[in-house]
Amino acid sequence: xxxxxxxxxxxxxxxxxxxxxxxxxxxxxxCQIDRSYFGKLERTDKVPTLSTLWKxxxxxxxxxxxxxxxxxxxxxx
Numbered sequence: 001x002x003x004x005x006x007x008x009x010x011x012x013x014x015x016x017x018x019x020x021x022x023x024x025x026x027x028x029x030x031c032q033i034d035r036s037y038f039g040k041l042e043r044t045d046k047v048p049t050l051s052t053l054w055k056x057x058x059x060x061x062x063x064x065x066x067x068x069x070x071x072x073x074x075x076x077x
Contacts, residue, residue: 031059
């Protein structure tokens with residue numbers, strides 16, 4: 001079955017978090033968002049707003065475009 005866009009985003013987020021060696025709790029704290037919300041983003045229970053996307057990118061020391069590019073690459077696999 002093909003991966004949805006939200007699944008690709010969640011997978012890209014998890015991938016980046018793990019590359020940074022962060023737990024969900026530490027990543028959520030760095031991103032200034034709730035840990036349970038962060039987990040829901042990774043599991044694709046939620047889709048981030050644009051402002052949340054910026055918070056995540058800032059917290060994980062990347063650009064929003066890089067995070068979306070990762071998701072796009074995962075869609076193509």
